[in-house]
Amino acid sequence: METIRVHDAKTHFSALLARVEQGEEIVLARGDKPIARLVPLEVDVVRPLGFVDVRIPDELFDDLPDDELAAWEQ
Secondary structure, X not given: OEEEEHHHHHHOHHHHHHHHHOOOOEEXXXXXXXXXXXXXXXXXXXXXXXXXXXXXOHHHHOOOOHHHHHHHXX
């Protein structure tokens, strides 16, 4: 992983982005102190939905009682 100073990064930003698009990671430094890292985004990552095992009871799909239906129609 190459370290580039901020001044040089500003001058060659487009070229650095092209390198990152190819999979490189680049560290940006102010002087000799690393402050940030340019990394490619993981755009096509499929992430699981949620982290809780949700079970929907069958009763959820039962018809509503008449009095409750009437309350929704008001």
